[in-house]
Amino acid sequence: xxxxxxxxxxxxxxxxxxxxxxxxxxxxxxxxxxxxxxxxxxxxxxxxxxxxxxxxxxxxxxxxxxxxxxxxxxxxxxxxxxxxxxxxxxxxxxxxxxxxxxxxxxxxxxxxxxxxxxxxxxxxxxxxxxxxxxxxxxxxxxxxxxxxxxxxxxxxxxxxx
Amino acid sequence: xxxxxxxxxxxxxxxxxxxxxxxxxxxxxxxxxxxxxxxxxxxxxxxxxxxxxxxxxxxxxxxxxxxxxxxxxxxxxxxxxxxxxxxxxxxxxxxxxxxxxxxxxxxxxxxxxxxxxxxxxxxxxxxxxxxxxxxxxxxxxxxxxxxxxxxxxxxxxxxxx
Numbered sequence: 001x002x003x004x005x006x007x008x009x010x011x012x013x014x015x016x017x018x019x020x021x022x023x024x025x026x027x028x029x030x031x032x033x034x035x036x037x038x039x040x041x042x043x044x045x046x047x048x049x050x051x052x053x054x055x056x057x058x059x060x061x062x063x064x065x066x067x068x069x070x071x072x073x074x075x076x077x078x079x080x081x082x083x084x085x086x087x088x089x090x091x092x093x094x095x096x097x098x099x100x101x102x103x104x105x106x107x108x109x110x111x112x113x114x115x116x117x118x119x120x121x122x123x124x125x126x127x128x129x130x131x132x133x134x135x136x137x138x139x140x141x142x143x144x145x146x147x148x149x150x151x152x153x154x155x156x157x158x159x160x161x
Numbered sequence: 162x163x164x165x166x167x168x169x170x171x172x173x174x175x176x177x178x179x180x181x182x183x184x185x186x187x188x189x190x191x192x193x194x195x196x197x198x199x200x201x202x203x204x205x206x207x208x209x210x211x212x213x214x215x216x217x218x219x220x221x222x223x224x225x226x227x228x229x230x231x232x233x234x235x236x237x238x239x240x241x242x243x244x245x246x247x248x249x250x251x252x253x254x255x256x257x258x259x260x261x262x263x264x265x266x267x268x269x270x271x272x273x274x275x276x277x278x279x280x281x282x283x284x285x286x287x288x289x290x291x292x293x294x295x296x297x298x299x300x301x302x303x304x305x306x307x308x309x310x311x312x313x314x315x316x317x318x319x320x321x322x
Binding site: 016019025026028031032033133139143153154 | 177194286292294296301307
């Protein structure tokens with residue numbers, strides 16, 4: 001994700017309070033996302049969408065269907081196929097035909113993939129801690145609470161969007 | 162953007178404070194992004210990347226080079242070309258060869274494109290105000306301040322990432 005140039009961003013003042021708040025939120029998330037993506041590239045030759053895909057697989061030892069993977073991950077359909085193929089060539093994931101439905105493909109993590117993911121996950125968490133460690137613990141707690149409130153409003157019934 | 166499944170998201174507790182905070186931030190931004198994208202689709206047959214591209218052009222009456230556009234906008238290289246072509250067919254943007262460099266293409270908003278963008282921008286700001294209007298004004302101000310602090314840390318010298 002890059003910079004999201006919402007309208008009148010430069011001119012927004014006074015009564016454009018919510019718009020400016022949204023841009024702040026969006027920019028912060030984007031900057032962190034980009035920083036993590038770059039760190040994954042630099043340290044592991046990986047990326048955030050790739051890391052996200054491995055994270056999805058790590059939670060489901062039985063494997064995940066291709067269709068479900070594209071629904072859940074950061075990447076869009078075609079890219080998921082491409083990513084899975086690349087990870088398969090590197091021995092990180094394995095594909096097989098689904099037992100119940102022969103038209104579906106199930107993807108799962110190999111032992112090597114699991115080790116690779118865990119190494120990245122430790123580094124990922126360290127980077128996140130470094131980023132948020134720059135603001136005082138009390139502010140982190142306040143930020144967490146406020147974002148929780150916002151999310152509750154965004155998901156009134158707790159349902160997934 | 163979809164759900165970013167960072168590692169151990171479900172299991173994170175206690176000492177994974179920063180990781181949980183990051184997921185909260187990321188999820189909030191993603192949910193709002195998705196909501197705006199859907200509203201733009203529903204009301205205008207548009208999308209957030211498309212809106213973002215028009216917003217970039219609205220700021221530069223002289224036009225923007227294709228290369229610069231892909232750097233600045235939400236969409237990646239190939240998609241920008243595709244988006245610009247679609248907008249050109251609809252009469253929203255016009256392309257011409259750059260005066261200084263005949264290999265470069267400059268894209269600018271047409272009068273119809275400007276009108277279309279402004280209509281969407283008003284709706285976009287109204288939706289953003291509705292979303293953030295669900296939390297108290299005092300909390301909005303606190304959230305704004307905390308996100309400002311975070312962004313300052315992310316851009317130590319104020320330089321663009």
